[in-house]
Amino acid sequence: MSALPKRIVKETERLMAEPVPGISAVPHEDNLRYFDVMIHGPSQSPYESGVFKLELFLPDDYPMTPPKIRFLTKIYHPNIDKLGRICLDVLKSNWSPALQIRTILLSIQALLGAPNPDDPLANDVAQRWKEDEQAAIQTAREWTRQYAMA
Amino acid sequence: MATPTSSSPRRPSSLQADAALQKPQVNLVDLRALEYVDSYDHNLMCAICHSPFVNPVRLECEHVFCQRCVNDAMSHQDRDSRVYSITCPSCRRRIENRAITPVPKILNHILDDLCVKCPLEYLGCPEVKARGDIQDHVNKYCAYAEVKCPSESCLLTVLRKDLDEQRCLHSVMKCEDCESSFMERDLEIHRSRHCEVGKASCPDCNAQVLLRDLVGHIECCPDATFPCNAAEYGCDFVARRETLNEHLKTCPLAKFVPFLRMQNERLEAHEAALKHLRHRNSILETSFSTIQETLSPSTNLIDSPSSSAAGSDTGPFDSTAHHLLCLHESLREEVNRVSAAVSEVDAKASMMVMNESLRIKEDLSHANAAIGNMRMQLHWLMSARLQNQQRVAMIRAQSSGDGLGSSTDAGGSNRSVELPVRRLSDSTRQDTKL
Amino acid sequence: MGAKVPRNFRLLEELEKGEKGRGAEACSYGLSDGDDLLMSNWNGTILGPPHSAHENRIYSLNIHCGENYPDSPPTVQFVSKINLPCVDQRTGKVEPSRLPCLFQWKRENTMETILIELRRFMALPQHKKLPQPAEGTTFT
Numbered sequence: 001m002s003a004l005p006k007r008i009v010k011e012t013e014r015l016m017a018e019p020v021p022g023i024s025a026v027p028h029e030d031n032l033r034y035f036d037v038m039i040h041g042p043s044q045s046p047y048e049s050g051v052f053k054l055e056l057f058l059p060d061d062y063p064m065t066p067p068k069i070r071f072l073t074k075i076y077h078p079n080i081d082k083l084g085r086i087c088l089d090v091l092k093s094n095w096s097p098a099l100q101i102r103t104i105l106l107s108i109q110a111l112l113g114a115p116n117p118d119d120p121l122a123n124d125v126a127q128r129w130k131e132d133e134q135a136a137i138q139t140a141r142e143w144t145r146q147y148a149m150a
Numbered sequence: 151m152a153t154p155t156s157s158s159p160r161r162p163s164s165l166q167a168d169a170a171l172q173k174p175q176v177n178l179v180d181l182r183a184l185e186y187v188d189s190y191d192h193n194l195m196c197a198i199c200h201s202p203f204v205n206p207v208r209l210e211c212e213h214v215f216c217q218r219c220v221n222d223a224m225s226h227q228d229r230d231s232r233v234y235s236i237t238c239p240s241c242r243r244r245i246e247n248r249a250i251t252p253v254p255k256i257l258n259h260i261l262d263d264l265c266v267k268c269p270l271e272y273l274g275c276p277e278v279k280a281r282g283d284i285q286d287h288v289n290k291y292c293a294y295a296e297v298k299c300p301s302e303s304c305l306l307t308v309l310r311k312d313l314d315e316q317r318c319l320h321s322v323m324k325c326e327d328c329e330s331s332f333m334e335r336d337l338e339i340h341r342s343r344h345c346e347v348g349k350a351s352c353p354d355c356n357a358q359v360l361l362r363d364l365v366g367h368i369e370c371c372p373d374a375t376f377p378c379n380a381a382e383y384g385c386d387f388v389a390r391r392e393t394l395n396e397h398l399k400t401c402p403l404a405k406f407v408p409f410l411r412m413q414n415e416r417l418e419a420h421e422a423a424l425k426h427l428r429h430r431n432s433i434l435e436t437s438f439s440t441i442q443e444t445l446s447p448s449t450n451l452i453d454s455p456s457s458s459a460a461g462s463d464t465g466p467f468d469s470t471a472h473h474l475l476c477l478h479e480s481l482r483e484e485v486n487r488v489s490a491a492v493s494e495v496d497a498k499a500s501m502m503v504m505n506e507s508l509r510i511k512e513d514l515s516h517a518n519a520a521i522g523n524m525r526m527q528l529h530w531l532m533s534a535r536l537q538n539q540q541r542v543a544m545i546r547a548q549s550s551g552d553g554l555g556s557s558t559d560a561g562g563s564n565r566s567v568e569l570p571v572r573r574l575s576d577s578t579r580q581d582t583k584l
Numbered sequence: 585m586g587a588k589v590p591r592n593f594r595l596l597e598e599l600e601k602g603e604k605g606r607g608a609e610a611c612s613y614g615l616s617d618g619d620d621l622l623m624s625n626w627n628g629t630i631l632g633p634p635h636s637a638h639e640n641r642i643y644s645l646n647i648h649c650g651e652n653y654p655d656s657p658p659t660v661q662f663v664s665k666i667n668l669p670c671v672d673q674r675t676g677k678v679e680p681s682r683l684p685c686l687f688q689w690k691r692e693n694t695m696e697t698i699l700i701e702l703r704r705f706m707a708l709p710q711h712k713k714l715p716q717p718a719e720g721t722t723f724t
Contacts, residue, residue: 006182007200034590057593060586063198064226068593072621082619085596097223098197098239 004032008058011101023105025056033058037069037105041148042113046140047075050148054084054108056101066095067104076136076143078117078126086111087121179285184266187278194261197240198223202261202281207250211243214253224248270294273309308335327361380404442474588691591653595623598694611699613647624649628660628699633707637716638666645702647695657689660698665717668705676723678702 012032015025022040027033037054041047053072059065069091071084079087090099090107120126129136182201194202198219205217215223227236236245262282268275269284273294279287288295293311300308301318308319312335319335327348332340341348341361348361355373368374376394378387380403387397398404589597602613610631617625626647632638643664650656662676670682680686685693685701705711 005199007198010200028590031588031590033587055590055592057590058587059589061226064222068596070592070596074621082621083596083599083615083623084621094242096237096239096242097219097226100200 007063008033015101020102020106023102023109025101025105033062035101039105039109039112041144042109045113046137047077047112047144047148050144051150052112052148056105058101063097063100066091066099067101069104069108074143074147076125076140077112078115078120078122078129078136079111081122085121087119179269179288181266181281181284184269184281184284185271187265187267190264194264202264203253203257204261206253206257206261208253209238209250210245210247211238211241213238213240214257215239217250220250268292268294306333378404380407380410383407383410438471438474441478442470445474445477591649591651592623594654595649598696599623601696611696611703613695613699616646626658626695628695630699630703630706633703636707636712637714638706641716641719645699647698649695654691654693657686657693658695658698660686660702661723663722665721665723666706667714667716668702668711670702670705674723 012027022042024038025035026037027035035056035058037056039052039054041050041052043049050073052075055070055072057068059068069086071080071086073084075084081087086108088107088111090096090104115129117126117129125136128139181204182199186202190202196203196206196214196216196219198215201216203214203216206214207217207220208214209220223239224236236248237243238245262280264281265278266281266284268277268279268287270288270292275292275294277287277292291310293309295310296307297310297313298308299306299318299320300313300316301320304318304320306320312319320333322331323334323337324331325337325340325345325348327341328345329347330340343362345361349358350361350364351358352364352367352371352373354368354371354375357367357371359367372392373390375388375390378385378389378394378397378401380401381387383403383406385401385403387394387401389397598613599615610633611628613626613628615623615625616627626649628645628647630643630645632641632643641664643662643666646661646663647658648661649658657680659680660678662671662678665676667673670679671677672679678686680689683698683701683705685697
């Protein structure tokens with residue numbers, strides 16, 4: 001195993017020392033590029049008071065390529081599919097090496113607060129979101145209660 | 151201890167050692183992997199590698215990154231897209247011109263001044279250097295850097311600190327206890343830390359302990375003797391650990407140890423302060439005496455009665471110092487008074503000069519006005535005279551010959567044109583006359 | 585040696601590769617339950633190699649990736665009946681000890697590696713003549 005790049009060491013240290021409110025990221029002991037992440041659902045959103053588990057992996061050429069992230073908690077959201085994959089531009093084409101774990105996790109938290117059904121990953125969810133937003137939000141709330149509250 | 155089993159031909163020569171010094175092995179230090187001693191301004195951190203910039207460069211949008219980081223980012227963007235232009239990692243602005251510009255020198259200087267630990271710290275080098283000097287340190291000075299073995303025939307390396315031995319430390323020796331072979335340079339470490347057979351006897355309990363455990367054993371050996379905690383304050387009790395604990399409960403001196411220690415510390419602090427004060431005092435005294443020397447003639451002249459009075463009143467040292475201070479004070483007052491007077495005089499003088507110059511300016515403008523007036527009058531007179539002369543000449547010409555009609559026509563037209571022209575020329579001529 | 589890709593991200597990579605159909609040589613695979621966040625159970629299909637008893641047959645398999653995948657190999661089980669030395673004739677289970685890529689499992693191996701190797705196994709001359717059960721029958 002090659003040595004961990006200084007940048008990853010520093011990012012991890014800072015995530016531990018100055019955690020972002022409502023977000024935690026802890027690296028696995030046996031793989032320091034693999035993080036267990038918790039994100040609290042933003043208030044005023046259907047995900048409020050839910051705690052969502054995610055996994056994050058920093059590939060070999062991070063930070064030149066974006067980190068890989070996936071939800072491990074089931075979530076009803078037009079931009080997140082059944083396997084927890086996230087549709088977010090900064091995780092794909094709009095990635096920049098100046099972004100970091102911290103900023104990406106904040107973006108995901110923001111995505112929970114502002115779903116974007118016009119750029120869907122989960123087509124059925126997006127469809128419902130557009131046709132009957134109230135009902136979709138209600139489902140999201142139920143899923144949050146069912147899966148994201150211990 | 152150890153016996154050399156095979157010794158390679160060694161020719162200790164200082165020349166060789168010097169050559170090794172001059173031609174160090176070039177290990178490029180990775181500046182990103184260094185440990186920075188102090189916290190640095192976060193603005194000095196490259197947004198890509200999160201270390202202080204290494205060879206920083208500037209993009210069109212004026213964002214700064216390490217050269218290597220920018221190159222990496224560019225090559226990755228090239229791989230992902232077919233567009234030639236790239237975007238700045240920080241602001242996403244499109245960068246059309248890939249020519250990267252250097253950053254101001256001052257930034258490089260600031261970066262070079264950051265203090266880092268020697269990268270060979272893990273081998274024991276305690277040095278902390280400016281980042282700009284660390285490569286030099288490793289290449290030329292670091293005692294823990296690997297350099298070529300001083301022996302000509304040996305191709306291995308030794309730590310620079312071992313160069314002083316002036317001989318090859320790579321001959322294989324046998325550990326006399328466990329029979330395994332080591333190079334001489336590693337033997338000592340083996341014996342003191344790793345050897346599983348070598349034994350030594352504890353100086354206190356005579357037990358046979360593994361050499362590598364000796365230090366640890368001595369710390370907890372039940373037979374080791376220790377002096378009383380208050381040994382430095384006069385208790386000469388020496389005993390084994392358990393007996394000592396008993397003794398410590400009863401020893402009056404030991405109970406006073408913390409207090410005495412505190413007193414000692416305070417005493418030392420006071421002594422240091424006193425020393426400092428003494429030093430200052432001596433400086434002040436010498437300066438006083440020099441002042442006194444320079445002033446003594448004048449003081450004698452000015453107020454010898456007062457000084458003699460003061461001298462008779464108090465002790466000799468007090469009187470001179472006091473007198474000197476008084477003198478100093480009065481001189482200062484005098485100087486103040488004089489400087490105040492000087493500034494007053496200065497203000498007065500400048501006021502006077504100003505008043506005077508105002509009046510002169512007024513006079514000058516009066517005179518100018520008068521001159522202008524006179525000039526106008528002169529004009530008027532001159533032109534009146536000229537007109538008169540012309541009229542006279544014309545009357546004469548008419549009376550002398552009426553035959554030349556054409557000439558009179560020309561003369562008339564001449565006159566009508568001439569009048570303003572004359573005036574103009576007159577005025578210019580007047581200027582030259584004045 | 586680079587970063588060690590964790591199980592879930594490795595499976596996502598394989599899923600994407602399988603979905604895009606970039607898999608070679610008439611093998612395909614996909615998740616059997618698209619809702620399963622753990623991505624444990626997979627379906628694989630192998631198109632029988634030409635010039636063999638398997639020609640024009642389509643074999644389907646179940647692949648189960650355990651918690652330790654890809655450090656340890658997945659378990660592979662034929663759904664369609666097939667007669668091969670490495671396949672348990674009662675259950676359809678592929679015997680890890682009799683398929684080299686399972687026996688000498690490496691972290692870099694994927695489910696595609698297994699399917700391709702199985703297909704190659706079918707095409708081996710010594711296996712060509714094996715009598716095959718009727719097409720469309722399944723292990724129970």
